[in-house]
Amino acid sequence: MGSLSLIVLLGSIIVVSAGNFNQEFEITWGDGRGKILDNDKLLTLSLDHNSGSGFQSRNEYLFGKIDMQLKLVPGNSAGTVTAYYLRSKGAAWDEIDFEFLGNLSGEPYTLHTNVYSQGKGDREQQFHLWFDPTQDFHTYSVLWNPQHIIFSVDGTPIREFKNLESMGVPFPKNQPMRIQSSIWNADDWATRGGLIKTDWSKAPFTASYRNFNAEACVWSSGKSSCTSSSPPRGDWFNQGLDSGGKKKLKWVQNNYMIYNYCTDTKRFPQGLPKECSVN
Numbered sequence: 001m002g003s004l005s006l007i008v009l010l011g012s013i014i015v016v017s018a019g020n021f022n023q024e025f026e027i028t029w030g031d032g033r034g035k036i037l038d039n040d041k042l043l044t045l046s047l048d049h050n051s052g053s054g055f056q057s058r059n060e061y062l063f064g065k066i067d068m069q070l071k072l073v074p075g076n077s078a079g080t081v082t083a084y085y086l087r088s089k090g091a092a093w094d095e096i097d098f099e100f101l102g103n104l105s106g107e108p109y110t111l112h113t114n115v116y117s118q119g120k121g122d123r124e125q126q127f128h129l130w131f132d133p134t135q136d137f138h139t140y141s142v143l144w145n146p147q148h149i150i151f152s153v154d155g156t157p158i159r160e161f162k163n164l165e166s167m168g169v170p171f172p173k174n175q176p177m178r179i180q181s182s183i184w185n186a187d188d189w190a191t192r193g194g195l196i197k198t199d200w201s202k203a204p205f206t207a208s209y210r211n212f213n214a215e216a217c218v219w220s221s222g223k224s225s226c227t228s229s230s231p232p233r234g235d236w237f238n239q240g241l242d243s244g245g246k247k248k249l250k251w252v253q254n255n256y257m258i259y260n261y262c263t264d265t266k267r268f269p270q271g272l273p274k275e276c277s278v279n
């Protein structure tokens with residue numbers, strides 16, 4: 001099935017793009033704490049002592065270049081987690097994660113990333129950002145095609161996960177995923193390993209979203225919208241990092257990466273995961 005669907009996919013790319021939240025997303029939980037506002041151009045998720053909230057895309061996607069602008073909980077956001085990710089269904093799911101771990105006022109957010117293939121993650125990389133993500137909207141992007149997963153922030157690549165199936169590393173490429181996001185309380189672990197608790201007197205904690213944009217293949221009724229009848233638009237389907245992108249990635253990894261599973265030899269006494277010898 002893998003090679004069959006690939007042949008179909010290579011034929012064409014459908015562009016699905018919209019800043020149109022009601023059409024593209026649904027609020028899935030939070031009893032009114034998730035809202036679509038400002039003439040459909042703004043989505044907000046809130047967390048208070050009783051509940052967080054979340055939304056998901058109406059569509060499932062199998063590959064895409066997906067951009068969203070987020071503005072994170074300002075002030076004292078310690079203990080809160082805002083997660084923005086792609087995820088498939090089932091027990092052997094695939095997942096591509098951005099998670100933003102809050103902090104005390106003036107202390108840096110941690111951007112936590114992970115990639116799951118077939119239910120297995122354990123591939124965390126964490127970063128601080130080169131700006132304050134609570135002051136303005138910034139663009140967080142996932143490029144997902146059959147050979148690469150590239151995480152970017154304002155167009156700067158921060159992480160690449162390559163298809164290394166040839167080395168026996170599973171790569172997410174057969175299961176359609178939905179875009180999901182949620183805000184919740186994780187003060188048992190999120191900030192300084194759980195030392196700093198959520199200050200509920202500052203609730204509600206609100207994260208904002210705008211300018212969703214996707215060039216992607218939509219999966220529906222067992223089929224991809226990318227068929228052989230219309231040719232690929234744009235180059236995202238075959239894109240990797242060019243030399244400029246590789247330089248920027250290196251800059252981020254040298255200056256802003258605070259955790260990398262690929263250097264955590266204590267955690268993997270049996271040896272680092274196979275992809276670590278390449279990525």
Ligand SMILES: *[C@@H]1O[C@H](CO)[C@@H](O)[C@H](O)[C@H]1NC(C)=O
Nearest residue numbers: 101103107108110190191192
């Ligand atoms: C919070 O700030 C501290 C001190 O600057 C930093 O070490 C930590 O990585 C930040 N993020 C979290 C989620 O604790």
